[in-house]
Amino acid sequence: MFPYPSGMLHMGHVRVYTISDTLQRFRRMNGYNVLHPMGWDAFGLPAENAAIERGIHPATWTTKNIAAMKETMSRLQLEFDWSREIATCDPSYYRWTQYIFLELYKAGLAYRKEAVVNWDPVDQTVLANEQVDHEGKSWRSGALVERKKLKQWFFKDLLKDIDRLDHWPERVKQMQRHWIGKSVGAEFDFPVHAKGPNQPTLTVFTSRPDTLFGVQYLVVSPEHAILNKETLPADHADKVLDFVSSLKMKQNMEKAEETKQGVFTGLYASHPLTQEKIPVFVAPYVISEYGTGAVMGVPAHDKRDWEFCRVNDIANEIKFVVEPALQELDRPFSTTEPFTAQGVLTALSGPFAGMKSKQAGKAILKQAQQLGLGRPATQFRLKDWLLSRQRYWGAPIPMVHCPKCDIVPVPQEELPVLLPLDVEFSGKGASPLTTSKEWLQCTCPKCKGPATRETDTMDTFVDSSWYFMRFTDANNLDLPFSAEKASGRLPVDIYIGGVEHAILHLLYSRFLSKFMLEKGFYSETPDTKPGHGEPFNVLLTQVSWVYPRHPKMIETGETPLISYEKMSKSKYNGVDPVSVIEAQGVDATRLHMLYKAPPSEVLEWDDSSIVGMQRWLGKVLKLASTAGTAKTEAAEISVDSLSSLEKDMYRTTHETIKQVTEALSTSYTFNTAISDLIKLTNYITSSDLAPHAPVYQHAVRSLVTMMAPMAPTVSEECWETVSGQDSTSVFVQPWPKWEAKALEKDTIDCMIQVNGKTRFRVVVPVDIAGDATEIEKQARAMAEGQKWLGDRPIRRAIVAKGGKLVNFVI
Ligand code: ANZ
Numbered sequence: 001m002f003p004y005p006s007g008m009l010h011m012g013h014v015r016v017y018t019i020s021d022t023l024q025r026f027r028r029m030n031g032y033n034v035l036h037p038m039g040w041d042a043f044g045l046p047a048e049n050a051a052i053e054r055g056i057h058p059a060t061w062t063t064k065n066i067a068a069m070k071e072t073m074s075r076l077q078l079e080f081d082w083s084r085e086i087a088t089c090d091p092s093y094y095r096w097t098q099y100i101f102l103e104l105y106k107a108g109l110a111y112r113k114e115a116v117v118n119w120d121p122v123d124q125t126v127l128a129n130e131q132v133d134h135e136g137k138s139w140r141s142g143a144l145v146e147r148k149k150l151k152q153w154f155f156k157d158l159l160k161d162i163d164r165l166d167h168w169p170e171r172v173k174q175m176q177r178h179w180i181g182k183s184v185g186a187e188f189d190f191p192v193h194a195k196g197p198n199q200p201t202l203t204v205f206t207s208r209p210d211t212l213f214g215v216q217y218l219v220v221s222p223e224h225a226i227l228n229k230e231t232l233p234a235d236h237a238d239k240v241l242d243f244v245s246s247l248k249m250k251q252n253m254e255k256a257e258e259t260k261q262g263v264f265t266g267l268y269a270s271h272p273l274t275q276e277k278i279p280v281f282v283a284p285y286v287i288s289e290y291g292t293g294a295v296m297g298v299p300a301h302d303k304r305d306w307e308f309c310r311v312n313d314i315a316n317e318i319k320f321v322v323e324p325a326l327q328e329l330d331r332p333f334s335t336t337e338p339f340t341a342q343g344v345l346t347a348l349s350g351p352f353a354g355m356k357s358k359q360a361g362k363a364i365l366k367q368a369q370q371l372g373l374g375r376p377a378t379q380f381r382l383k384d385w386l387l388s389r390q391r392y393w394g395a396p397i398p399m400v401h402c403p404k405c406d407i408v409p410v411p412q413e414e415l416p417v418l419l420p421l422d423v424e425f426s427g428k429g430a431s432p433l434t435t436s437k438e439w440l441q442c443t444c445p446k447c448k449g450p451a452t453r454e455t456d457t458m459d460t461f462v463d464s465s466w467y468f469m470r471f472t473d474a475n476n477l478d479l480p481f482s483a484e485k486a487s488g489r490l491p492v493d494i495y496i497g498g499v500e501h502a503i504l505h506l507l508y509s510r511f512l513s514k515f516m517l518e519k520g521f522y523s524e525t526p527d528t529k530p531g532h533g534e535p536f537n538v539l540l541t542q543v544s545w546v547y548p549r550h551p552k553m554i555e556t557g558e559t560p561l562i563s564y565e566k567m568s569k570s571k572y573n574g575v576d577p578v579s580v581i582e583a584q585g586v587d588a589t590r591l592h593m594l595y596k597a598p599p600s601e602v603l604e605w606d607d608s609s610i611v612g613m614q615r616w617l618g619k620v621l622k623l624a625s626t627a628g629t630a631k632t633e634a635a636e637i638s639v640d641s642l643s644s645l646e647k648d649m650y651r652t653t654h655e656t657i658k659q660v661t662e663a664l665s666t667s668y669t670f671n672t673a674i675s676d677l678i679k680l681t682n683y684i685t686s687s688d689l690a691p692h693a694p695v696y697q698h699a700v701r702s703l704v705t706m707m708a709p710m711a712p713t714v715s716e717e718c719w720e721t722v723s724g725q726d727s728t729s730v731f732v733q734p735w736p737k738w739e740a741k742a743l744e745k746d747t748i749d750c751m752i753q754v755n756g757k758t759r760f761r762v763v764v765p766v767d768i769a770g771d772a773t774e775i776e777k778q779a780r781a782m783a784e785g786q787k788w789l790g791d792r793p794i795r796r797a798i799v800a801k802g803g804k805l806v807n808f809v810i
């Protein structure tokens with residue numbers, strides 16, 4: 001995941017990029033043609049705030065920050081393909097963001113509609129949610145924030161295919177599922193008795209059609225179209241509309257939502273099956289963007305409805321239309337709280353009494369359907385993606401407003417719509433783009449008359465939901481990327497980054513990746529996985545909390561009850577990577593990052609334990625020098641002609657190769673890879689084998705090569721030492737291979753149990769493993785055998801674990 005150029009690389013970044021750099025070096029050494037790109041998610045609010053606060057132009061600020069972060073990356077030995085560098089704020093990039101926007105518009109997936117935004121009435125500007133404090137006031141002006149409807153741009157239909165993602169963490173998939181959420185149910189129509197010639201209908205969405213007979217009122221959201229002067233009865237209209245407009249204050253809205261406060265509209269609707277007269281309320285707990293923006297209130301079977309009914313004093317008698325099936329009743333059925341489970345329909349449900357919920361739901365829906373007052377419906381709990389921002393530092397939405405032709409797209413060949421430079425940054429008023437008069441005026445592409453440009457810019461999530469595709473062909477001047485190059489590379493093999501992006505960024509990326517595939521911008525080869533335009537095959541997420549431990553906690557070994565705030569550009573609670581590299585060295589820093597915690601866990605940073613890594617590096621340097629001095633001509637090693645001492649070292653080396661290779665290629669458990677390499681180092685150091693022995697040389701060379709992806713500088717140095725003057729880089733060495741033959745052991749350890757209790761161990765040659773009689777002989781020859789078995793005869797011997805355990809029953 002590319003970073004936001006805040007100006008400082010923080011430890012969370014260092015962790016993510018150390019992991020990816022390790023993997024790319026590893027794959028390259030294994031002969032892969034690796035694409036390891038880097039770029040900058042360079043549009044966004046902080047640049048604009050710097051402009052407002054310090055008078056620096058966002059472009060200048062961003063460029064300076066990119067340079068600083070690049071410098072840190074190079075000091076960390078992070079190797080990227082800089083020929084493909086992308087900055088999303090560069091016209092050569094955002095031109096294509098705009099192009100893709102127009103593709104979505106052509107496909108009917110980009111549209112404009114009114115949406116509620118946070119409005120600061122003093123500064124006359126739209127605020128992001130984070131800019132409104134807990135009292136509902138603007139962070140800037142302190143004014144009470146209003147909810148205002150403005151026309152905004154959206155993308156629609158983001159979803160599907162989550163279950164195909166085999167190599168994504170289950171937790172991330174669950175979060176996406178939850179975000180998207182699918183609810184299967186029905187819609188019912190309630191004809192409304194209103195004054196005037198048009199009789200409106202209220203349509204509700206319910207997930208419980210079986211409770212239709214329990215409806216005691218309807219509730220519409222404050223934004224519902226039925227709430228207008230023409231439809232509302234005269235004696236109620238003012239009160240209702242006042243209530244609705246009081247909700248424009250975010251503060252009032254939240255309070256009403258929480259207390260389930262509502263107001264009777266004066267309207268009645270008739271029940272689709274019983275024609276009963278049902279009162280209609282308005283309340284903000286009904287959300288306008290979900291379902292139909294109207295619900296049927298069934299207080300007996302829904303908690304929110306129960307509470308709403310109680311708070312607003314709606315009905316004195318609650319209708320229970322479902323009750324638990326007799327056999328499930330473990331205590332008397334209580335009517336003092338809602339019964340929300342499924343069950344059996346009561347007599348109050350007329351012809352459907354006695355049916356089970358599921359079957360009743362179907363039957364009720366069928367009847368309503370026959371009357372033309374109901375239909376099956378599925379709701380996705382996903383709001384469309386609101387992508388308009390009333391901001392400067394983003395890609396301009398390539399649209400034109402013409403008094404004659406309404407909204408007209410900018411022709412794709414006229415892109416990019418460049419951001420003007422002469423804007424005012426006051427943080428007040430409408431979007432800064434409206435202050436550049438020259439830019440604002442344009443000609444309509446359709447009628448050639450005078451027109452104005454769209455002043456909204458795109459959410460920066462749009463920029464970052466397709467950049468990985470651009471990396472396949474980053475300098476293309478004619479298209480977002482060539483189909484051939486993209487098809488050869490996509491999907492991304494492994495995507496590494498913070499889990500905080502698990503929902504939105506990944507969801508949007510999946511949306512655009514599927515869209516681009518559908519539109520033929522690239523194609524999938526038969527062996528592509530997981531297919532269907534999924535952008536990322538393996539997803540490796542980190543909790544990007546890297547925080548310093550309090551010295552006192554290090555002392556006492558306590559774990560914190562609350563974790564520190566996430567490190568980020570705005571919080572200066574972090575460790576500065578540059579000062580760590582300066583004090584501790586690059587490789588020790590990288591190793592420590594990889595060693596302290598598996599990628600998915602929180603990393604606690606304390607400078608004191610980095611010493612362990614430095615010590616290890618020192619040991620390897622010493623080993624390299626010993627091996628380098630004793631170096632002889634490289635000789636072939638044949639397992640069969642090795643002494644047992646040599647065989648042991650050879651086997652230990654190959655075991656390590658096997659484990660480290662697996663850790664770096666499939667499980668990404670860098671911490672175990674490092675501890676295996678440390679064990680090998682200790683093994684070689686304490687071995688009695690002479691350093692000129694080919695097996696010894698092989699062990700040291702393998703060790704140095706395997707360290708290289710994680711500790712590139714020390715490994716390079718060691719490689720020069722072990723391989724001599726004419727050496728080439730360690731990174732062009734092939735990755736060591738392990739031989740199955742080398743792993744074979746001559747002996748195995750066998751645990752001996754006596755009457756089921758583990759007593760001692762014997763080392764037996766492999767060819768008698770599992771042979772109880774032979775093992776008994778060996779065991780009796782040992783002092784421990786004498787102690788536990790004595791001369792007593794064995795009644796039964798049980799061999800288990802492939803001969804690694806024998807239980808003697810005596
Ligand atoms: C009647 C009913 C009876 C309901 C009952 C539930 C239980 P999920 O599962 O999340 O989709 N609902 C529908 N639209 C709504 C909106 N715009 N704002 C707030 N609530 C809304 O939830 C579906 C249920 O949420 C619907 O089913 C509806 O209440 C409510 F015993 O209808 B139900």
Ligand code: ZN
Nearest residue numbers: 402405444447
């Ligand atoms: Zn026009």
